[in-house]
Amino acid sequence: MAGRHAFLPQTLRNTLTRVLNGPQALAFLPAFALGAFWLGGEEALIVVALGMPILVLIAGALGAGTHGAGTHDAATGLPQSDAMIEMAEASMAHAAAAKLKTACFVIEIEEFGRIAERIGPGAAETLIARSATRLQTILRNDDGLFRMGEARFGVVLPPMPRLDLETGIQMATRLQTAIEEPLAHDGRTIYLSAGLGFCLSSRSPDDSGTALVECAGIALDEARRSGPSAVRAYSPEMGQIRHRRDTLCTEALIALENGEILPWFQPQISTDTGHVTGFETLARWIHPERGLIPPADFLPVLHEAGQIERLGEVMLYGALTAVNAWDAAGAPVPTIAINMTGEELRNPKLADRMRWELDRFDLAPGRLTIEVLESVVAGAPEDMTARNLARLSEMGCRIDLDDFGAGHASLAALRRFAIGRIKIDRSFITHVDGDPEQQRMVNAILTMADRLGIETLAEGVETAGEHAMLAQLGCRHVQGFAIGRPMPFDATLDWMRGHAARLGTPPRIGRGSG
Structure with missing residues (x-):
């Protein structure tokens, strides 16, 4: 099927198909006929009248040869996914019958959404069209090229005698x-x-x-998880991994709606007084059969399923509910922190929703801290993300920059995104009590933050020695296993009671305490 029209290059076949197999061909038929009559008389008129329908039929045949001419993409002129399946079916059938081999490739431009935001939708479509042209130039006449999505292309090879893994990698490159x-x-x-x-x-x-x-798509998914510009060839193990991931995704979606994914809380304390200065809200999934499932396992599948904002709603509700409960128990916590993803921060209705939620719980905005990853800030242009963070800061919410030092946020970004506190990444905290180089790095960060009027919190503090050294260096807040592990809400009051006792101060927890 792929080789029926090998005498015409793919691009020429596409052009002829669009010109002759569309309504414009019939629209110009009277003009062609009239011109032929004036120039060549009745004989020329007869030739054009009979010839144009034949050309249209040829165009239809060419369209069939390009696999789905009726579903060509407007920007690139390429056939789309349905036509790709058709060619793949034909190639597989031919290969099986003739003991030949074929292959499918799926390639996707990474971070295309951000590129489109930066250059505009019109320029983004032009970029896609130019990318399609480049791919066409390296393909052979019988190779099938298709547009599968916004920034994704597919290639199906016709059956051939020799096609091994090495050849596939060369083609992929x-x-x-x-x-x-x-x-x-x-x-x-x-x-x-x-x-x-x-x-x-x-x-x-x-x-x-x-x-x-589908298997080429699974291999692409694995490539995307492996980092930028990765190439992966499908293997049966990938299919098994995909099946387990799909199963986990289904279970996670059900767990999210059934209340199995809950907010847990990790304390943050002052290095000056030792008092609790806040809690960070962290998602935890308690599976009825497998127990505690790590966030690293279920957060990616919720992200792929487009349910991160729904998870954020669950975490926010749980966090604000906890603040009210702590207040009622006589153990007020100054602030509760929630993590927000890039998708949430690009929601134009975010600030209004946060204001409504705070009003609903009768809480001042200063009781809520928004944590945003440094990688999100570093990659965000001055668009909705910046406006949302500015509006939240103007409302009175606190803004923390998480994992500081692990990304590439500039000093200007600290101001542009209204950052009030930076959380020093754990990579700088590990062994800070015994490593002079770590101490110099942390001291430099603390000095910079002090000059900018920004507070600091060290995360991932796992030993008493690290805690003591950070206090000595002047880091104002600490968080980590040495302070307290993430815990369900029911355990927080007991933890605060025990922590207050260790400080030598009578705990003020419980109704009626004065």
């Missing part, structure tokens, strides 16, 4: 290089990165084209 060549736009250079996954027919779980395309 050529496709990736074509995408990642710098592009000039509006006087500046745009650098792209692309992840790629592919599946050889010899590794596909069955002989269907659908399985071949």
Whole structure:
């Protein structure tokens, strides 16, 4: 099927299809006929009248040869996913019958959403069209190129005698290089990165084209998890991992709605007084059969399922409920911290929702701290993220920059995003009591923060020695296992009672305490 029209290059076939197989062909037919009559008389008129329908039929045949001409993408002129499945089915059937081999490649431009935000939707579509053209230039006439999504392309190879893993990797490298060549736009250079996954027919779980395309997509998912510009070839183990991940995703979605994923709380204390200065809210999943499931296992699947904002709603409700409960128990906690992702911070209704929630719980905005990862701030342009953080700060909410030092946030970003406190990443805290280099790094961060009028908190404090050294260096707040592990709400009051006793101050916990 792929080779029926090998005498015409793919791009020319697409062009002829769009021109002759659309309504414009019929619209110009009277004009062509009239011109032919004036120039060549009745004979020319007859030739045009008979010839145009034949050309249209040829265009239809060419469209069939390009696999789904009726579903071509407007920006690139490429056939889309349905046509890709058609070609994959035909290639797999031919390969199985003739003892040949085929393969499917899926390539995706990474972080395309952010690029589109920066250059605008029109320029982004132009970038996609230029990327498609580059891919076409390195493909052979019979290779099928398809647009699968916003920034994703698929390639299906026709059956061939020799196609092993080495050949597949070479092909993947050529496709990736074509995408990642710098592009000039509006006087500046745009650098792209692309992840790629592919599946050889010899590794596909069955002989269907659908399985071949799906397995290439699974390999792409693995590539995306492995970091920028990664390439992965499908293996049966990936399918098993995908099945387990899909199962976990389904269970996590059910757990989120059933109340199995709950907020736990980790204390933060002052190095000056030892008193509790806040708690950080952390998501924990208590599975009825497997017990405590680590956040690193379920947070990524909730993110992929588009449920991170829903998780944020659950965490916020639990955090504000806890503050009210602590107040009622006579153990007021100055502030509760919640983590917010880039998706949540780009929601234009975020500030209004937070104001409504605080009013609902009758809490002052200063009781709520918004934690944002340094990587989110470093990668965010001056758009909705900056406006939301500014509005939250103006409301009176506190803004913490999490994992400071692990990302690439600039000093200007500390001001632009209204950061009130930085949380020094654990990588600088480990062994700070015995490593002079760690002490110099922490001291430099503390000096910078002091000059900027920004508070500091060290996270990941795991030993009494680290706690003591951080207090000596002048870090105002600490958090970590040496202070207290994350705990369910029911354990927080007992922990605060025990902590107050260790400080030598009678605890003020319980109704009627004065």
